[in-house]
Amino acid sequence: MARGRRAAAGVLALLAVLGGDARGAGRAPAATEVVLPNGMTVVLAPDHTAPVVGLELRYLVGSGDDPPGRPGLSVLTQRLMVRATTHLAEGEYDRRLDAAGGYDSEWHTGFDRTVFRVTVPAEELALPLWLWSDQMGFFADRLDAALVRQQLAVARNERVQRIDNIPAGRVGELARAHLYPPGHPYHAGELPGTAALEGISPDEVRAFFDSHYRPQRAVLALSGDFDPTHALDIVTRYFGTFHAGGAVRLAEAGPPLLAGETRLRVAARVEMASVLVAWSTPAYRRPGDAELDLIAELLAGRRVGWLRLKLVDEMKIAASVSARQVSLQRGSEFVIHASATPGHTADELVRAIDQVLARLQARPPERFSTMGAIAGYLIDKVFDLEQSRVRADRYADCGEGEGATVDDCARAWVSQYVRLPPEQLSRVAAEQLPLGRRVVVEVIPSATAPLAGELVDTQAGIE
C-alpha cells in the first residue's frame, strides 16, 4: 500500500535508523557544516519537501555566564538585542518577521545558550539573516538608558510571571541553590531576577555583549527549501565580515558531587502538598545522560510510567507525577515532581518514589517497559523532525560538536537510545540517582505563606 520515493534530508535518515527502514536514507541529501573564517559555524540542511526554511542562531552563552554580581545580564542582553539595533527601529524585528509570514518566532536564554528561531517562507530566507546579523554586528548603537530601563521592567515581569506568580514557583530555584554550590554557573538559577541589574549602564551591557556574543560562539543552522550555495553566499555576506575579536573564556564547571541528602521545607499558598526530588547528573551527551532520558520516561512517561502506576493508580496518594532529565552543558539535573492528593503528605510521596527507584536500581526493567520508554521518549522527537524548525534545532545542536559530521551526529542521536540495554538503565539509575545524595524539597500548604513559597527549614548533609 505505501510506497517510498526520494527521501527528505535528515528526516528519513533518522527514521531509517530507528525503524530499520533504509529506503532512501543513502540517497538523502545531507547537511553541510561550514566554519567561516571568523569562527562562526553554519549548518546547511536543504530539504525541498515544503517551501519553507527553519532557521536557528544560537550563541554558546547563557545565564550560567552572567558576570559575578550581575545575575540576569544575559537575559536582559537578549531582550535588548531583539528590541532595537542600528538598522532596526524599536519593534521592527517582530514587525518584519510577521509581515514576511515568519512563524514560530521565538528567542530565549537558558543556562548555556542564547537562542533565536523562526520559520519563514523560502523566498524570505535572507530576512532573518539580516535581522540576526544586525544584532551580532550592530547591537550597540541604539542602546541607551531608557531602553535598558524599559527592558529591565519587562524582564522583571517575566520573573514574576514565571516564578513569583506561580504556586510554589520558587521550588525549582531553591532546589538548584542547594544542588549547585555557590560559584557554580547554575547556582543563581536560570531566571534570577533583576535586582542585581538595577542601575546598570548601557556601557556595561555593551561590554558584556562585546566580550560574549562573538561569531566564534555562534552556530547558525538552516533547514528547508533552499539552495545551499546561494544560502551560504547570503550568510557570508551578512556575517562573514564580522571580526572574530577577543572573547572572555566562559566559566567551566561540571556536575557537583553531593555529600548527602539536603531536605528543604517550603511553605507556599497551595492547595495540596507536593515534593520535588533532584539529583546532580552527567552533563549533556556525557555517559549516563541518554540513559537518564529513558529512565525519566520509564518512571513517568505516557507509555510506561512506573511512578504514575504506583503513586496515582495503586496507592492513590498523588494526583500527578513527572520526571525529567534536564540536560545541561555543565552538569545536568534529574528531577521528579509529585503532587499529593487530599490527606497525603510530601513525606509519603518521597517514600513511595524511593520504593519505585529501589526496584529499578535492583533489577533491569523488562522488555515491555524498556521498549515503551524508548518509543515514548523518541516518538514525538523523531516525527517532529518533519518540521524544518525542529530540524534546524537538531542540526544546530550537532553543529556545536567536534569531530563527527553533523549527519553522523544526527543519526547517533537516535541510535544511542535504541541501543541501550535494560541492564544499563538499572545500573545508571543506581549510580546516578542514589537515595542518599540528592535535594528533596517538601512543599507544605500554608494560607499565610507567599504564593511562590518561602523556605522554612533546611536539613543539610543527611546521611
Place this chain on the structure above:
Amino acid sequence: VTRARALVGLALAAGAAVACAAAPARPAEPGAQPGPAAAAPAGDESFRARPPAPEPRRPFVPPVPRVSRLANGMELMVVERHGGGVVAAELLLRGGSAAFPDEPAVAVAIMARLSRAGTTTRSERDILDTMNQRFFELETSAGEAWVSYRVRGLAGSFDTALELMSDVALHPELPAPILDIERQRYLALVAHEAEDTGFIARRSLYASLLGAGHPYARALAPVGPAVARLTRDDLLRVWRELADPADATLIVAGEVDAAALAPRVEALFGAWKHDPSRPAHPPVPPAAPSPARLVVIDRPGAPQATVLFGAALPPIDAPAYVAALVARQLLGGMRSSAIDTELRDQLGALWGAGSRLVARRGASIHTWEGSVARDKVPAALAALAARARELHERGPSPSELATAKALLVRGLPRRLETAGGVVSAFSEVAGYGLPLDAVDTFQARVEAITAGDVRAAAPAPEAMKAVVVGDLGVLLGPLRALGWGPIEEHDAQGALKRTIGAGGP
C-alpha cells in the same frame, strides 16, 4: 573564504562550491580579552541599511484530497505527499460532547481515552506493545464537535497502525477497572484545578460569553460529581450513539498511495453498519451571555493577575469568519501586535501574552490572555478596550492590515508542512462540514479581506468580556472605577459568589 569542517557525501545540486577539503578549523579562543565589538566591517556595507528584498514567491499549491465514500457512508480523504516517509491519519466521528446535552461533557472525553485501553480482542498492553515495536503513535481524544483517533508513523508501519486504529474505534472494550482508575485520576486533579488560573479564567469567560448551559461552556465545567457517577454503561451508550460510518471521516496524508489504500480501508471499515434509526445530533444552541462585562476571581497575594479579554466571533462556517481571523491577528495574534507592544514595552504591564481563536460552529471564541502586574490591571483593561474600539470603529491601518493578512497567507505553507498538519487542516473541513476547497481557497479569501470587513467582524468593546483572576483585596476598587458596570465574582469552580455594583470602592 570558507572552510568546510566536515564534508559529508552530498547529493547537493550545487554543493561543490560550498565544500572544500575537510579541515577542522575552528579558530582558537584567544582567551580573556575584552576586545572590540564583533563587527568592525570594512568596504561597502550599505546593503545592511535596508532589509533584503524577498526572492520571487515560490509557487505553493495547497493540497487537495482525493475523496471517496465507502458503501456504508464512511468518507475517505487522502492526500498523497511523497518524500517524507511519514504517514498521518485521523478517523473522526462527528458529534463530540456538544452532541450529548444530557450527558456530562467529560463522558465523551473518558470514552475516547478509554478506547485505547483495550478492545474486545486486545489488551492495553497488546496495544502499547504493537505501538512500541512498530514505532507509531495512536492517540484518542474528544472535543465538542468530534471524537478523534489519530495515528502518526513511518510509511512501513502504517498498515499496522491503521488496523489498530480501526479495532480501537470499532471494538472498544471500555474496561470497567480502567474506568475506575481514570475516574480516580480525574478526581485527584480536581483539588489542584484552582492553581491553573488560565483554565479557571477560561471557564468563567466561556460561561459569561455563552451561558453556563451552552455546550462549549459545559465542556469546562467542574468534573467531580459527573465523573463520580459515570459507569461503563454510560460510556458504551455514548460510543454507540457516536460510532456510525455515516458520520465518520478518515483522513490520510503523507507517504501513501491512494489507489492502494482504498481497498484496505474497505476491508477494515466496510463491515461497519450504518444505523438509520440513530437520532441526529442536536444543533449548537445560540449564546445566552450574562449581563456583566467583568468577572473576577479572588487569588489572595498574587503579584500578577491572569487577565482574559474575549468575545464570541462568527462561527467557522460563516462567510465573515475569515475577517474575524484577521481581526484576531490584530488584537494580540501577532508578535508585533500593537496592543502587546503597548502593554509590554510602553506600559510595563507584562511579559508574556497570547491570543487564541477557538474556531467552532455556532460561535467561535477569541481570547486575549496575559499575566498582568497587579497595579497595571485597570490600565491594561482600558488599553485592550480602546484597541478593540479602534478596530471596531475605524478598522486597521493599511500597514497593520497588510501584516495581519501576510502572516496568515504566507504562513500557510508552514501550517501544512507536515503530514499531521495536512490532516489537521482537513479534519476541520470534515468536522465542521466546510467546503472541500476551504484549504485551497484560504489564501485568496484572506487576500480579499478589506479594512471594512475587519471593522465589521471586530466585536464592539461592549460585547467583549474580561475575567480577572487576582488579588481582589487590591484590585476590586480600581476595577470598579473602570465603570464597566456590575462585576460578577466567581469562585474557582465558576459559580457566582456575588454581584458587585458599579461605582467607587
